Amino acid sequence: MAATQRILDFLATRRPDGPCLIVDLEVVRENYKAFEKALPDSRIFYAVKANPAPEILRLLASLGSCFDTASVAEVEMALDAGAAPHRISYGNTIKKERDIARAYELGIRLFAVDCVEEVEKIARVAPQARVFCRVLTDGEGAEWPLSRKFGCVPAMAVEVLRHARKLGLDAYGVSFHVGSQQCDLSAWDRALGDAKKVFATLAEEGITLKMVNMGGGFPTRYLKDVPVARAYGESIFEALRKHFGNAIPETIIEPGRGMVGNAGVIKSEVVLISKKADNDNVRWVYLDIGKFGGLAETMDEAIRYPILTPRDGDEKAPCVLAGPTCDSADVLYEKTPYPLPLSLTIGDEVLIEGTGAYTTTYSAVAFNGFEPLRSYVI
Amino acid sequence: MAATQRILDFLATRRPDGPCLIVDLEVVRENYKAFEKALPDSRIFYAVKANPAPEILRLLASLGSCFDTASVAEVEMALDAGAAPHRISYGNTIKKERDIARAYELGIRLFAVDCVEEVEKIARVAPQARVFCRVLTDGEGAEWPLSRKFGCVPAMAVEVLRHARKLGLDAYGVSFHVGSQQCDLSAWDRALGDAKKVFATLAEEGITLKMVNMGGGFPTRYLKDVPVARAYGESIFEALRKHFGNAIPETIIEPGRGMVGNAGVIKSEVVLISKKADNDNVRWVYLDIGKFGGLAETMDEAIRYPILTPRDGDEKAPCVLAGPTCDSADVLYEKTPYPLPLSLTIGDEVLIEGTGAYTTTYSAVAFNGFEPLRSYVI
Structure with a gap:
C-alpha cells in the first residue's frame, strides 16, 4: 500500500515545500477494478466527500463509476468531471429544499431520505424523483462507529417510503451504512436482513422496492491487515442470496475511503x-x-x-x-x-x-x- | 452580550444567504477598553488566531493593541493592519527555523520557547532576540483544559532561559496559560507563584528576567455568568503584588476569546x-x-x-x-x-x-x- 514508487519519485523530484498530500491515480484505478471484480453486479457510487480532487473524479468517471454526493457543490463537481446526471446520487439525508430544487434542475433524480419531512421537501421540488430511505444499523465492529445521526429504524423506513409513494415519488429502495472501516463481514448480513424486511412489508402493500444501497465502510489498510475487497464481495453476495433468494435487487455500493484512502x-x-x-x-x-x-x-x-x-x-x-x-x-x-x-x-x-x-x-x-x-x- | 441591535439590523437588512458570522466591532472596542481599564499596567497582545479578520486587527491596532501571532502569515496580517514589528510577538512555541528567520526579517524580536531545541533555532537565525519561556500550568478550572502540549516544568524553564542567555539571546521572561475560559481566579495566583520561582532562581545567577506573559484564558460569556474583566484584573494585580512585591515586572496579557468571543x-x-x-x-x-x-x-x-x-x-x-x-x-x-x-x-x-x-x-x-x-x- 501507500508510498508507491511514483509517489516517492514525485517527492524526490519536485521537493514540494510544506505539508502536502500526494495521491497516486494508479492505485485509485486498481481499487476501482478490485471493487468491480469483487461485486460485479453492484453499481459503484464513489463517495465524492472522501476526496473530490478533479483528477480523481475524472478518472473514475472515465472508468464508468457513478457518484454519491453530499451537496450541490459536489453534484456540480461530478458533472464537471463528465458524469451524466443519472450516474449521480444526492446521498445526504439533510438537504435544504432549495438545494434539492437546484440538484433537480441539474438533472439529479436519485435522493436519500430518512424521514417524512425530507420526503415532503423532495415531493415539492423534485416531482417523481427516486428516493431511498436510510435504515439505522448498529455499526458494531467499525473503527469509527456511526452515531444515530443518519437513518431511521426499519419500521419507520416503511412509513417513509409509503409516504413517498403517496406523494408521487418513486419509492425506490433502502440504504444502510455499516460504519466506516468495518472489519466484521457479518455486519452486511445483519443490515441486509433489515433491508429485506422493509422490502417484504411494502411488497404486501403493492409497493415494489428495486434497490439496496449498501453504502461504504470498506476499509483501507491502516496498521492492521483487513480482509481484501474480494472477501467482502463474497460475503455480501452470500448475504444477498440468503435474504433475497432469487429476487436479488439492484445493488449499489458507495466506497470512499476504500477507493482512495x-x-x-x-x-x-x-x-x-x-x-x-x-x-x-x-x-x-x-x-x-x-x-x-x-x-x-x-x-x-x-x-x-x-x-x-x-x-x-x-x-x-x-x-x-x-x-x-x-x-x-x-x-x-x-x-x-x-x-x-x-x-x-x-x-x-x-x-x-x-x-x-x-x-x-x-x-x-x-x-x-x-x-x-x-x-x-x- | 451577543446579538446586538447592530447585528440584528444587519441581518434584517442584508439577509445574507447561508450560514455566516457577524462580528460587531463596537463590542470588540468595549472589550479592549475593559481589559485596558482592568489591567492598566499590562500590555495587551491580542491573540490573532481567535479571529484574524482584517477589520478586527485594524481596529485593535488603532486602539494601541499589540498582537500575539502563531505563524508568519499571522505576523504579516498584524503588520498589514498597521502594527509596528515591536508590537508583535511570535507566540507559538513550535516554529520551523525558516519561519523564525522570516519573522526576524520582518522585524519581529520577541519569541516564545519551551525547550532548548527551540532556543537553538532562534539563536541561529534571530540573534539577540528576546525569548520568553512557557511554563506548564495545571489548567484546573478551565472549561477547555489545556494538555501538556505547550510549556515545560519550571525547573526546565530555568535551564531553557539560561541556555538562551549563553547563546546570546535576551532571556526576557516567562509565560503561562491558565487554560481557556478559566473561571477560577486563583489559577493566576498559582501560575504567578511558579513564574516568580523562575525569576528568583535566575536572579541568583545574575540573569534578570523582565517580563511575565500571563497569556489568555479570559472567559467570554457563554451560558454561565462569569466574573467580569474588572474582577480578573484585581485578582491578578493582588497575585502580582503577593509574589513580586515592589518589583512587579512588565506584564503582558493575550486575550483572544475574551476580546472577540x-x-x-x-x-x-x-x-x-x-x-x-x-x-x-x-x-x-x-x-x-x-x-x-x-x-x-x-x-x-x-x-x-x-x-x-x-x-x-x-x-x-x-x-x-x-x-x-x-x-x-x-x-x-x-x-x-x-x-x-x-x-x-x-x-x-x-x-x-x-x-x-x-x-x-x-x-x-x-x-x-x-x-x-x-x-x-x-
Whole structure:
C-alpha cells in the first residue's frame, strides 16, 4: 500500500515545500477494478466527500463509476468531471429544499431520505424523483462507529417510503451504512436482513422496492491487515442470496475511503522534538500537520496512520505526536503514544500513509494562519 | 452580550444567504477598553488566531493593541493592519527555523520557547532576540483544559532561559496559560507563584528576567455568568503584588476569546427536524452549520453556545443538535441534549451567540463541498 514508487519519485523530484498530500491515480484505478471484480453486479457510487480532487473524479468517471454526493457543490463537481446526471446520487439525508430544487434542475433524480419531512421537501421540488430511505444499523465492529445521526429504524423506513409513494415519488429502495472501516463481514448480513424486511412489508402493500444501497465502510489498510475487497464481495453476495433468494435487487455500493484512502500519502516535516521535564520518558514530536491541517480523523485517536521516517531501522521509543498549531487539542496520539526512532531529528521528512481520504477537505481554511493542505494528484 | 441591535439590523437588512458570522466591532472596542481599564499596567497582545479578520486587527491596532501571532502569515496580517514589528510577538512555541528567520526579517524580536531545541533555532537565525519561556500550568478550572502540549516544568524553564542567555539571546521572561475560559481566579495566583520561582532562581545567577506573559484564558460569556474583566484584573494585580512585591515586572496579557468571543453571532438555518423512530422522545435538529463549518469547539460538547430562535417564548423540549454534513461525528450536542422550542420549524433562522472567536478559521476548507464560514465585520 501507500508510498508507491511514483509517489516517492514525485517527492524526490519536485521537493514540494510544506505539508502536502500526494495521491497516486494508479492505485485509485486498481481499487476501482478490485471493487468491480469483487461485486460485479453492484453499481459503484464513489463517495465524492472522501476526496473530490478533479483528477480523481475524472478518472473514475472515465472508468464508468457513478457518484454519491453530499451537496450541490459536489453534484456540480461530478458533472464537471463528465458524469451524466443519472450516474449521480444526492446521498445526504439533510438537504435544504432549495438545494434539492437546484440538484433537480441539474438533472439529479436519485435522493436519500430518512424521514417524512425530507420526503415532503423532495415531493415539492423534485416531482417523481427516486428516493431511498436510510435504515439505522448498529455499526458494531467499525473503527469509527456511526452515531444515530443518519437513518431511521426499519419500521419507520416503511412509513417513509409509503409516504413517498403517496406523494408521487418513486419509492425506490433502502440504504444502510455499516460504519466506516468495518472489519466484521457479518455486519452486511445483519443490515441486509433489515433491508429485506422493509422490502417484504411494502411488497404486501403493492409497493415494489428495486434497490439496496449498501453504502461504504470498506476499509483501507491502516496498521492492521483487513480482509481484501474480494472477501467482502463474497460475503455480501452470500448475504444477498440468503435474504433475497432469487429476487436479488439492484445493488449499489458507495466506497470512499476504500477507493482512495490507500492511494494517498502526506509528506510532513518534524518541526520540533522536546521534553516537558528532564525526567520525562516520552518525547513530544511536533509535525507541520495536525488535527486542523487535515488529520481530523485522528480525533479520539480513532485512526492510527502508519508513519515512515528516514530512520526506520533505528531503535524506537514512544512519542506523543502533535500538530503545529497553538491549540492544545491539536494532538494526534497521546493516550497511546506512537513509537518513532530515537534518532529522529528536527527537519526530518516523514510520510503519513493511508491519507488519501478525508484529509484535504477536512483541513481548516486558515487556522493559526496555516494554509489548507495542498494536494498533488499524479 | 451577543446579538446586538447592530447585528440584528444587519441581518434584517442584508439577509445574507447561508450560514455566516457577524462580528460587531463596537463590542470588540468595549472589550479592549475593559481589559485596558482592568489591567492598566499590562500590555495587551491580542491573540490573532481567535479571529484574524482584517477589520478586527485594524481596529485593535488603532486602539494601541499589540498582537500575539502563531505563524508568519499571522505576523504579516498584524503588520498589514498597521502594527509596528515591536508590537508583535511570535507566540507559538513550535516554529520551523525558516519561519523564525522570516519573522526576524520582518522585524519581529520577541519569541516564545519551551525547550532548548527551540532556543537553538532562534539563536541561529534571530540573534539577540528576546525569548520568553512557557511554563506548564495545571489548567484546573478551565472549561477547555489545556494538555501538556505547550510549556515545560519550571525547573526546565530555568535551564531553557539560561541556555538562551549563553547563546546570546535576551532571556526576557516567562509565560503561562491558565487554560481557556478559566473561571477560577486563583489559577493566576498559582501560575504567578511558579513564574516568580523562575525569576528568583535566575536572579541568583545574575540573569534578570523582565517580563511575565500571563497569556489568555479570559472567559467570554457563554451560558454561565462569569466574573467580569474588572474582577480578573484585581485578582491578578493582588497575585502580582503577593509574589513580586515592589518589583512587579512588565506584564503582558493575550486575550483572544475574551476580546472577540461575545462580539460575534452566527446566523444559521434549521435544515431538518426529525425523529429516528415514532416512539423517540428526542428530536434531531439539523442546522446548516456544524463541527466542520466553524463550530469545532463543540468537540466533546466542551462549549455550549446560547442559541436564539424566533420561537423562544414557546414550550421547549430537548433536541440532539447536529450539522449538515454526511459525517456522523458532525453532532454538536447529543450527550446533553439542547432544549429548543417544540414549535421550531424547518427553515427557521437561529442565532448562535458567543461565536466571535475560534469559528471562521477552524472551518473546513470544503468538507462535503460546503463553503467555509463567511463572515461580516460591522
